[in-house]
Amino acid sequence: MSEIALHNTHSEEHHAEAPVYTSTGTPMGKVFMWLFLCQDALMFMGFFAAYISVRIGAGDLWPGPENHAHGIEHYPLDIPLTAINTFVLICSSVTMVMAVQAATFKNIKKTIMWLLVTVVGGSIFLGVQYGEYSHLILKDHMGMGNSLFDATFFSLTGFHGIHVFSGVLYLLALTIALWMGPLDKHKKDNYWFINLFRLVCLGVTVFLFIGPTKTWPGLPHVLIPLVAGAAPYIFVRGISWFRKRQDTAEVVEIAGLYWHFVDLIWIILFTLVYLI
Amino acid sequence: MEHAPVNHTKTYITIFIALAVLTLIEVGMTMVGMPKTPMVILLIALALVKAGLVAVYFMHLKYDSGFLSVIAYAPLAVASILILMLSLEWAFQPHWIF
Numbered sequence: 001m002s003e004i005a006l007h008n009t010h011s012e013e014h015h016a017e018a019p020v021y022t023s024t025g026t027p028m029g030k031v032f033m034w035l036f037l038c039q040d041a042l043m044f045m046g047f048f049a050a051y052i053s054v055r056i057g058a059g060d061l062w063p064g065p066e067n068h069a070h071g072i073e074h075y076p077l078d079i080p081l082t083a084i085n086t087f088v089l090i091c092s093s094v095t096m097v098m099a100v101q102a103a104t105f106k107n108i109k110k111t112i113m114w115l116l117v118t119v120v121g122g123s124i125f126l127g128v129q130y131g132e133y134s135h136l137i138l139k140d141h142m143g144m145g146n147s148l149f150d151a152t153f154f155s156l157t158g159f160h161g162i163h164v165f166s167g168v169l170y171l172l173a174l175t176i177a178l179w180m181g182p183l184d185k186h187k188k189d190n191y192w193f194i195n196l197f198r199l200v201c202l203g204v205t206v207f208l209f210i211g212p213t214k215t216w217p218g219l220p221h222v223l224i225p226l227v228a229g230a231a232p233y234i235f236v237r238g239i240s241w242f243r244k245r246q247d248t249a250e251v252v253e254i255a256g257l258y259w260h261f262v263d264l265i266w267i268i269l270f271t272l273v274y275l276i
Numbered sequence: 277m278e279h280a281p282v283n284h285t286k287t288y289i290t291i292f293i294a295l296a297v298l299t300l301i302e303v304g305m306t307m308v309g310m311p312k313t314p315m316v317i318l319l320i321a322l323a324l325v326k327a328g329l330v331a332v333y334f335m336h337l338k339y340d341s342g343f344l345s346v347i348a349y350a351p352l353a354v355a356s357i358l359i360l361m362l363s364l365e366w367a368f369q370p371h372w373i374f
């Protein structure tokens with residue numbers, strides 16, 4: 001029995017270089033990314049459905065761009081600026097697809113370049129969204145508790161913004177992993193400063209969660225420890241995770257699936273929240 | 277299982293131009309002050325076309341095995357239930373767009 005087990009372990013190690021495929025001939029990682037996107041799409045659908053039913057209920061009271069055009073009501077959302085932002089996100093989707101293509105042609109330098117351009121695109125999107133939020137909150141005095149318009153706007157665009165933020169970190173970690181050299185399952189990157197950094201991140205997360213943010217009400221109590229401590233931890237953990245993959249093209253393609261999904265959701269969100 | 281890589285750059289550029297033009301048309305429609313009902317229907321249709329282009333070409337549903345398309349289109353079944361329930365709300369709130 002133990003001999004068989006030993007033999008199996010040995011043969012698994014021997015074939016470890018071959019990518020893992022499901023019985024349908026599709027790589028395992030891709031199938032699971034699609035399953036994740038499927039449940040994420042369901043989550044967004046819940047948000048969209050809630051938004052649409054709230055809007056139908058509000059009827060003509062809901063501020064819209066056409067009210068704004070006729071000067072009836074003040075419409076706080078800046079459509080031209082967001083249209084440019086949409087364009088930036090579409091551009092980043094194209095650069096991502098170019099990165100995937102470069103990876104399938106095993107051109108790592110071009111892959112890294114296109115990935116970096118995508119990260120820059122995502123960061124510009126986040127920067128514009130930050131500017132938009134601060135304008136809406138400080139100048140127009142919008143806030144989660146003010147009205148259904150404000151609450152649905154911030155929850156929909158904020159939930160999407162968290163996706164873009166995660167995507168930027170995801171792609172940046174992948175870029176750094178590729179830049180460090182070819183991905184290799186048997187490589188052991190075990191640097192003391194990375195381990196120390198991860199420990200510090202964990203400490204910061206726990207400290208912020210039980211410490212100073214406890215007095216701050218609501219979302220910041222959760223969000224600030226997540227962004228300041230947990231996100232850098234997962235980021236560094238992600239780099240070493242990517243370093244131990246074997247098929248570069250597959251890893252980049254799976255990252256691309258996530259990024260395109262974020263773009264796809266924004267296309268629908270932009271129409272529903274801003275234009276209609 | 278391995279396929280020879282195919283260069284899709286031309287397709288990607290075409291899709292990019294289509295997405296950019298469709299976005300311009302969408303923004304233009306809100307600027308000219310169209311009547312609300314046709315505008316809402318057109319805007320949603322354009323958004324679905326754009327989302328479809330991204331899923332089919334950028335997310336490679338066209339080139340990958342049909343199994344992935346089954347996973348990808350599964351949420352649409354739930355979406356149709358949501359649309360059905362929301363259309364009931366439409367029926368009782370006729371003042372909105374219909």
